[in-house]
Amino acid sequence: MSDALKNRLYQIIFKTETKQGRAYDIFLILSITLSTLLIIFESVDGLFYPYRNIFSFFEWFFVIIFSIEYILRLYVVKDSKGYAFSFYGLVDLFSILPAYISFFIPAARFLMVIRVFRLLRLFRVFKMMRYVEESGTLIRALRASRPKITVFLFTIIFIVIFTGAIMYIVEGPQNGFNNIPESIYWAIVTVSTVGYGDISPQTPLGKLISSVLMIVAYGIIAVPTGIITSEMNNASKKAVKLATCPNCFSEDHVADAIYCNKCGNLL
Numbered sequence: 001m002s003d004a005l006k007n008r009l010y011q012i013i014f015k016t017e018t019k020q021g022r023a024y025d026i027f028l029i030l031s032i033t034l035s036t037l038l039i040i041f042e043s044v045d046g047l048f049y050p051y052r053n054i055f056s057f058f059e060w061f062f063v064i065i066f067s068i069e070y071i072l073r074l075y076v077v078k079d080s081k082g083y084a085f086s087f088y089g090l091v092d093l094f095s096i097l098p099a100y101i102s103f104f105i106p107a108a109r110f111l112m113v114i115r116v117f118r119l120l121r122l123f124r125v126f127k128m129m130r131y132v133e134e135s136g137t138l139i140r141a142l143r144a145s146r147p148k149i150t151v152f153l154f155t156i157i158f159i160v161i162f163t164g165a166i167m168y169i170v171e172g173p174q175n176g177f178n179n180i181p182e183s184i185y186w187a188i189v190t191v192s193t194v195g196y197g198d199i200s201p202q203t204p205l206g207k208l209i210s211s212v213l214m215i216v217a218y219g220i221i222a223v224p225t226g227i228i229t230s231e232m233n234n235a236s237k238k239a240v241k242l243a244t245c246p247n248c249f250s251e252d253h254v255a256d257a258i259y260c261n262k263c264g265n266l267l
Contacts, residue, residue: 010076013069028069028118035062036116043110063099066115070096091117141228148227156220160187163213167206175202191217 015021042048042055070092074080083089095115101108164184171177176199177186186199190213201210259266
C-alpha cells in the first residue's frame, strides 16, 4: 500500500472534517447501531429461531466489516501499539473478539454488545466535544465527594447490618427472616426504597422497625444527591487556567479572583 493511499485512508478513518470522513463515520455509526440491535433481538427466542439464518448472516456480515476496519486502523496509524491499547482501540477489539470466541463458547457472542461503546464517537462526529469537556466537571465533583460518600456508605452498611440483626431476632425464620444475611438483604431493599416484598415483617414490633427504617431511608436518599450537587456547584465555579499566579504558579482560581487562593499574591 502506497504512502499516499495510506494517508488517504487515515484521513477517511480518523478525520471527520472531510466529506468522505464524515460519510464513513456516519456509515460506521449506523452499522454499530444495527449490529447492536441485532445482538439484542437475537437473545429473544421467538425472533431468533424462526430467522436464525438471517441473524447469522448479518451478524457475520458486521463482524467481517468491523474486523477489516480494525485491521485498517492498526495499519494506517503511526503508533499502532498505542492505538491498540487505547480506550477506543480496546473497545474496537473487544467488539469483534467475542464472535471468534463463540466458536468455542457459543454464548460469548452476546458480549459483542460492548460495541455500543463505539457510539462514543458520536461526540466527535457531530461536534459534541463540549459535552465531553463538561464531563470533567462531574468527574471533579465525584472525586471531591469521595471522602463524604465513603463515610455515607459506611454509615449505610452499619445501619443495614444492625437492622438486619435486630429483625432476625424480632421476626425469626418463621416469618421469612431465615438468617442474618437474608435479614440484611431485606434491610438493604428497604433502605433503598425498592421493596421487593419477598420478605416482610409480620409482628407489630417488626412493622414498627420497618416503618422507622423506611422513613429514615427517604432522608438517606437525599444525602449523596446533596453532596454531589454541592461539589458540582463548586467545580463549575472554578475556571481552569484563567490566571496563573506569578508567585506560586497556581492555576486553580475562581473566575473573578483578584488574589491567589494559595499564597494571596495579586494575580
